Amino acid sequence: MQRPIQVLNVAEKNSIAKQVSAALSNNSARSQRSCSTYNPLFYFPYNINGQPCDMVFTSVAGHLMELDFTDDMKKWRSCSPVDLYGAPVLKKIPQDKKPVERNLQEQARQCQWLVLWLDCDREGENIAFEVVEVCRRANPRLVIKRAKFSALVRRELERSVQTLGLPDENASKAVDARQEIDLRIGASFTRFQTLLLQEKFKWQEGGLQEERPLISYGPCQIPTLGLIVQRQWEIRAHVSEPFWYIYVMYRTPEGQQCTFSWRRGHIYDHAIATVLYENCVDEPTARIAKVDARQVLRQPPLPLATLSLQKEAITHLRMPGERMMKLAEELYQEGFISYPRTETDCFDPAYDLKALVRDHTQDPRWGQHAQRIDSGEMWHPPRSGGHDDKAHPPIHPTRWTGASEGWPPEKKRLYEFVCRSFLASCSKPAVGFETQIEAAIATEAFTTRGLMVMEKNWLEVYPWFKWGGNDNLPPFQVNQTFMPTELLLKEGMTHPPPKLSERDLINAMERHGIGTDATVADHIQKQLDRGYAFKDASALFSPSPLGEALIAGYHKMGLSNLWQPNLRGVIEFNISEVAHGRRAKEAVLEEAVQHFRSDYISAAQKQGMMVEEVARFFDPWGAAEAQQQALPQGQAIGQCPACPMPLMLYKPEQGTPYVACSGAPLCRQIVCFPCATAQADVSAQPCTECPGNISKVAFKFRRAALPLGYDAEMTCCVLCDRRFEDLCRSYGTARPPGHGQARGRGGRGAGGQRAGQAEGRAAGRHPTAGRAAARRGSGRGSHGNGAAEMGRGAPRSRRRDRDSDDDADNPHRGGRARTGPRGGGRAGTQHRARGAWNGARARGRADAGRGRQPAPGGRFVSATGHAVGNGATSGVCFKCGQPGHWSNACPNQG
DNA sequence: GCAAGGTC
Numbered sequence: 001m002q003r004p005i006q007v008l009n010v011a012e013k014n015s016i017a018k019q020v021s022a023a024l025s026n027n028s029a030r031s032q033r034s035c036s037t038y039n040p041l042f043y044f045p046y047n048i049n050g051q052p053c054d055m056v057f058t059s060v061a062g063h064l065m066e067l068d069f070t071d072d073m074k075k076w077r078s079c080s081p082v083d084l085y086g087a088p089v090l091k092k093i094p095q096d097k098k099p100v101e102r103n104l105q106e107q108a109r110q111c112q113w114l115v116l117w118l119d120c121d122r123e124g125e126n127i128a129f130e131v132v133e134v135c136r137r138a139n140p141r142l143v144i145k146r147a148k149f150s151a152l153v154r155r156e157l158e159r160s161v162q163t164l165g166l167p168d169e170n171a172s173k174a175v176d177a178r179q180e181i182d183l184r185i186g187a188s189f190t191r192f193q194t195l196l197l198q199e200k201f202k203w204q205e206g207g208l209q210e211e212r213p214l215i216s217y218g219p220c221q222i223p224t225l226g227l228i229v230q231r232q233w234e235i236r237a238h239v240s241e242p243f244w245y246i247y248v249m250y251r252t253p254e255g256q257q258c259t260f261s262w263r264r265g266h267i268y269d270h271a272i273a274t275v276l277y278e279n280c281v282d283e284p285t286a287r288i289a290k291v292d293a294r295q296v297l298r299q300p301p302l303p304l305a306t307l308s309l310q311k312e313a314i315t316h317l318r319m320p321g322e323r324m325m326k327l328a329e330e331l332y333q334e335g336f337i338s339y340p341r342t343e344t345d346c347f348d349p350a351y352d353l354k355a356l357v358r359d360h361t362q363d364p365r366w367g368q369h370a371q372r373i374d375s376g377e378m379w380h381p382p383r384s385g386g387h388d389d390k391a392h393p394p395i396h397p398t399r400w401t402g403a404s405e406g407w408p409p410e411k412k413r414l415y416e417f418v419c420r421s422f423l424a425s426c427s428k429p430a431v432g433f434e435t436q437i438e439a440a441i442a443t444e445a446f447t448t449r450g451l452m453v454m455e456k457n458w459l460e461v462y463p464w465f466k467w468g469g470n471d472n473l474p475p476f477q478v479n480q481t482f483m484p485t486e487l488l489l490k491e492g493m494t495h496p497p498p499k500l501s502e503r504d505l506i507n508a509m510e511r512h513g514i515g516t517d518a519t520v521a522d523h524i525q526k527q528l529d530r531g532y533a534f535k536d537a538s539a540l541f542s543p544s545p546l547g548e549a550l551i552a553g554y555h556k557m558g559l560s561n562l563w564q565p566n567l568r569g570v571i572e573f574n575i576s577e578v579a580h581g582r583r584a585k586e587a588v589l590e591e592a593v594q595h596f597r598s599d600y601i602s603a604a605q606k607q608g609m610m611v612e613e614v615a616r617f618f619d620p621w622g623a624a625e626a627q628q629q630a631l632p633q634g635q636a637i638g639q640c641p642a643c644p645m646p647l648m649l650y651k652p653e654q655g656t657p658y659v660a661c662s663g664a665p666l667c668r669q670i671v672c673f674p675c676a677t678a679q680a681d682v683s684a685q686p687c688t689e690c691p692g693n694i695s696k697v698a699f700k701f702r703r704a705a706l707p708l709g710y711d712a713e714m715t716c717c718v719l720c721d722r723r724f725e726d727l728c729r730s731y732g733t734a735r736p737p738g739h740g741q742a743r744g745r746g747g748r749g750a751g752g753q754r755a756g757q758a759e760g761r762a763a764g765r766h767p768t769a770g771r772a773a774a775r776r777g778s779g780r781g782s783h784g785n786g787a788a789e790m791g792r793g794a795p796r797s798r799r800r801d802r803d804s805d806d807d808a809d810n811p812h813r814g815g816r817a818r819t820g821p822r823g824g825g826r827a828g829t830q831h832r833a834r835g836a837w838n839g840a841r842a843r844g845r846a847d848a849g850r851g852r853q854p855a856p857g858g859r860f861v862s863a864t865g866h867a868v869g870n871g872a873t874s875g876v877c878f879k880c881g882q883p884g885h886w887s888n889a890c891p892n893q894g
Numbered sequence: 895g896c897a898a899g900g901t902c
Contacts, residue, residue, distance in 0.1 A: 013901060038902050062900030069896095076895070084896090123900055179898075186897030194895075218897045333902075341901090519899065 004045070004052040008111040009147075010059060010104065010131050012118045014039055015339060016152070016391070017059040020117060023154040024055070024161065034058060035106065036099040049162055056107055060100050063123075064130040065091045067179045069187070076195065081188040082604065085597040089180060093134075104131060105138035116146045116167055119391045122579055126175035128167040150390045151348050174579035181571055181592045182219055188600055189217035189562075193550065196607055201618035206545060208531045215550070216530055219567055220515050222550070224523045225532045226563040227508050229543045229551040231500050238496030244273035246280060248439075248446050249486040256474040257485075260439060260446035266492065277489040279442040284487055288480045289445070290438040296451070298430040298467050300458035302385040303394030304421055305345040306517035307510060312421070314502045316464040317413050318539065321502060321521030327411045328395070328418075336399050337418050341518045342392035345385030351393065353382070353426055359400040366420055369461040373426050378457065382425040396422040420461050427458035430467060437476050441484070448473070499540035512565040513572050545617030553610035559599055561879050570881045577875050588875065595878040595887040604645055 011017040017039075021029040025044030032041045042057040073079055073087045093101050108114065114135050118124035132144055145164035149156055193215040203213055243266035251257035267273040302308065309328070310321040317324070328340035347353060360370040372378035397419045404412050435450045450473030453459070459467060500508070505524055509515055515523045527533035532547030543551070554562045561567060574592065577583040603610070634648030640661035647661055876883050880892035 060900090061902060064900095066899095067897090074896090081896095119900090127900070175899080182897045182899085184897090188896085190896040212895095214895060216896060220898065329902080516899070518901085522898090 002052055004054045005048075005113055006111040007046075007048070007053045007055050007113040007115055008104075008107045008135070008142075009055055009057040009115045009117055010135075011057070012059065012124055012127060013061060014059045016117060016119075017042060017057045019152050020157055021055075021057045023152070023157050029057070034103045036103040039100060039103055041103075041107070046161070048164075053113075056111070057117075058103060058107060060104070060118075060127065060131060061097075063127055064093055064097050064100060064134060066094050067091055067183050069183075076191050081191040081195075082597060082600055084188040084191075085184055085593050085600070089183060091130075101134050104134050108135035108138040108142060111139070111142065113143045113145060115161070115164060116144070117149070119389070120148055120150070121389065121391075122171045122175050124391075125168045125171035129169075129172045132167070150388070151350075152391070152393075153348060153350050155350070168579075170581045171579045173585040174575040177575045177578055177585045177588050177592075178571065180589055181575075181596075184593060185596050186216070186218045188596075189603070190215070192600065192603060192607075193217055193610075196610060197614055200611065200620050201614060202621060203546075203618060206618040208544075208546065210531075213531060213546075215546070216526075218526075219571060220519070220523045221526050221530070221532075222563050223512065223514050223565045223567045224505070224509060225527055225543065225547050226551055227505060227512075227565055228500055228527065228533050228541050229548050229563075230565075231497065232543050232548065235496040235499065238494070240493045240495070241268060242270070243268050243492050243494065244270055244277075245490055245492065246273075246277050246444060246446075247486065247488045247490045248286070248441065248484045250286070250474065250482055251485045252474045254474075256472050258437075258448045258450065258470060258473050260437075260448045263445040263447065273489060276444060280444055280487060283442040284484060285481050286439045286441045286446075286484055288437060288476045288478055288482075289440050290436075291476050291478050292436040294434060295454075296432045296434045298432060298459075299383060300380070300424045300427050300429060301421055301462070301465075302345045303347055303382050303396070303425050304418065305343050305385070305387060305394060306341050307343075307506060307520065308345065309340070309395055309418075309421075310521060311503045311506055312464075313414065313417065314506075314539070317410070317417060319410055319414070320525070320535075320539075321506065322525040323410070324414060325521050327414050330411065331415055331418075336397060336401060336415060338394075338396050338398050339392045340395055342395060343387050343389040343517055344392055344394050345387050347382050347384075347394060354379075356396060356398075357423065357426055360397070360419060360423065363400060363402065363419075365416070366423055366461050369423055369427070373423060378427050380426065380428040417464075420463075424458040424462040427461065428455070430457045430459045431455040432468065435473055435476075437473070439476075441487070499536075499542050501540055502535075505541060508565065513569045514565065515568075546614070549613040549617055550610070553613040554603070556609045556613060557603055557606040559602055559606075562599055562603070566881045570876055570878055573881075574875045574878070583875055591875070591886060592878060598888070 009017070009020070011020060018031075021031075021042035021044060024046055025042075029042040029044040032043065034041050038061055039059045042055075044055050044057075046053045046055045067089050068074070069084065069087050069089055073084065079087070114132065116128040116131060118128045118131070128146065132142075135142055144167070146167040147157075147160045147164055149160040194213075197215055198212050204211055245264075245266050246262045248260040248262075249257065250260070264276075267276070301312075304312070306325075310324055313319045313324040314321060319327075325340065328337065331337045332340050354374060357370050357373045361367050361374055363370065369378065395418060397415070400419075401415075404415060407415075431454045433452045433454055437448045437450075439446045439448070448470075450470045451468050452471040453468040459465060502524060506520055509520050509523070514520070527541070527547070528535060531544055532550070533541050533543050535541055551563050554560060571592070574583070574588050578585050578588055636646040636648055638647045639645070640647045645661050877885055877887045877890050877892075879887035879890040882892060885891065
């Protein structure tokens with residue numbers, strides 16, 4: 001008799017652990033609490049490939065680990081935000097996940113095998129590696145295996161456990177890359193925006209909730225805001241135009257009637273419309289040219305996935321997506337509906353749907369319909385929407401309850417919606433009889449259509465959908481003639497597109513790959529929480545002044561790729577190249593970091609534009625105005641050693657000349673004059689001398705030129721330039737280049753660390769080594785060097801071209817901006833401006849979103865020389881979203 | 895005080 005192997009099985013959430021244990025053990029698993037509240041243990045014996053096993057099944061609760069910067073970079077003023085592109089990052093287990101970690105380690109110590117049952121998607125693969133890391137720390141000898149399953153049904157799970165494989169490292173690395181990109185961009189731009197704007201304006205007077213708002217940036221939240229602002233600009237850019245159309249109405253003596261639509265739709269030229277109309281008036285007899293009558297079917301709704309449930313709940317129940325998800329979560333926890341976060345919109349054929357239907361036959365509201373399905377009279381197998389996340393079924397009721405009296409009304413309505421929707425999806429399609437009529441008057445053609453509902457079927461249980469209409473059509477015959485009751489030339493006006501509804505937003509986000517089914521609602525809610533957008537009484541979204549100013553600011557800077565909706569798609573496409581093994585994680589990261597760092601540098605250099613945009617809507621604080629006015633005129637002499645902004649030489653009328661970074665308040669670097677090699681140390685204390693809330697700046701000098709360092713500390717106010725202390729002290733040991741000198745001496749570390757980084761680059765490791773050189777050269781009036789350094793990046797002329805292009809396109813400024821020619825001139829629709837933007841969007845969009853598109857062909861190597869994955873490389877440009885080149889050589893700027 | 899993604 002073989003001794004059983006001890007096997008630790010880990011699922012992504014308890015519900016899966018429970019289901020798989022039940023399926024594999026034939027419902028005989030013994031459950032036991034663990035030290036982690038939401039992750040109990042299930043024990044049962046099993047046999048894997050003839051080998052007896054003692055199975056212990058447990059779960060985590062999503063990711064175990066979080067990515068973050070090291071402690072020294074977490075303080076917002078500890079470094080310039082641009083440093084966050086190169087700062088080290090760490091994966092850590094946050095405090096609230098410690099019990100999960102303990103549970104895994106306790107079990108791992110007693111087991112020989114670890115079987116990973118995490119969801120079969122990229123995030124699941126990444127969590128699998130987190131679990132492996134934690135378990136291996138407790139038991140290095142663990143044998144690691146991965147169960148891949150396509151449905152939670154017994155046969156599939158049994159197959160899966162007998163054919164265990166290995167976790168997919170590429171998929172996991174793709175997630176690592178995404179996390180790192182999101183963190184670096186998010187943190188750097190959030191700090192940039194917040195530090196730049198937070199203190200400058202009277203937010204509350206401008207309608208914001210908070211006095212000092214957090215102005216966050218994220219690669220999902222900002223493109224979402226971009227969608228809202230873009231629509232606002234479309235609306236504002238719309239210029240109403242008149243159009244004309246011929247209106248025909250016919251009423252029989254019996255009272256049957258219909259109106260006809262003109263084949264030409266609308267005509268924007270009054271003269272032409274009049275000529276065509278007069279033709280009709282001259283020969284007004286209408287002749288029926290065609291009668292097409294046939295039976296049509298209206299299919300029931302697809303089984304519900306998360307996003308479709310959100311959209312339906314918004315439309316039919318008038319419930320915001322975020323609220324709906326909370327209630328759905330509750331219903332799931334209480335066992336009334338299945339797992340609410342799923343992409344699946346098709347039922348597994350093995351699923352016993354009839355049993356689920358039977359559960360509802362006693363309901364007073366929809367029980368009768370359920371009975372008719374159960375009897376087979378109404379039964380029709382649910383359609384398949386073609387999506388399957390391989391982990392969850394579509395959302396459906398799991399238990400009937402008539403005892404929902406205590407529930408809040410919204411929860412009741414949601415449960416009812418899930419039940420009715422499920423029953424509808426198991427019902428026969430509705431049957432109608434449609435008649436399409438074509439009529440001719442003189443040279444012009446007209447159509448009308450009638451629809452009579454013959455069998456309601458699924459519509460009986462689903463009251464939210466209206467079908468049918470115009471069923472009082474006169475009984476036309478081909479070649480029949482009649483005299484129209486009314487024949488008129490009517491005038492209409494084009495309307496701007498409507499504001500976005502939450503449903504529109506979800507659709508747009510889905511189309512562009514912004515967020516996942518589980519996070520889309522959060523990103524929308526975040527717009528409201530951050531004060532970037534409002535939702536009006538009709539639940540339509542419009543940007544707040546702050547939201548619009550942010551987008552307009554980046555637009556004006558020529559950095560629209562930072563907010564346009566394809567941003568996420570571009571990131572997703574590139575990391576999916578990692579997941580498929582076509583590019584190395586490091587290469588994609590390097591490319592992304594380089595690109596976004598360069599965008600950050602542009603943004604920091606043009607920060608004034610952002611301030612200007614915000615100043616259109618919000619009043620600045622007096623002190624900030626005073627600060628701006630009080631700053632003396634300086635002369636650019638190079639680039640700041642700590643950030644991308646120009647370093648300025650200031651010569652106050654009284655007092656000592658000094659050199660300071662122009663990037664305040666993001667960077668308050670002040671360096672020594674005349675040597676200009678010193679590192680500043682900034683402490684944010686209020687100035688005791690001047691009336692404004694200006695910080696006191698303490699800074700250190702270091703005379704690198706001397707063999708023994710010479711150090712000084714001085715405290716002064718940047719606003720009034722008043723010194724508080726001035727003391728010098730020497731120190732004894734010279735340090736080799738590349739070691740942070742300030743850090744070792746009790747001064748705060750940032751300055752010294754930056755010095756260390758800069759030296760490292762100078763040693764040739766990094767392509768931006770020139771910066772350190774410029775810093776050294778910019779002392780003693782070496783102006784030429786500094787100026788050359790400031791103009792780095794795209795050639796100036798090209799940048800100017802791009803900016804002016806963008807300005808021409810920016811419709812939010814002039815009020816009545818043009819709508820073409822991108823939109824193709826006279827679009828002939830009610831929403832003519834939309835065509836223009838859609839055209840622009842389509843071109844700008846990554847052929848990317850979620851890796852559905854084929855990989856772009858061809859071989860190319862990044863300018864950094866890193867981008868060689870497994871020989872053939874591919875990906876899309878972070879700037880324009882197109883394949884074939886990298887963003888630092890993007891030919892499609894703007 | 896930053897992101898987005900899992901999940902309770």
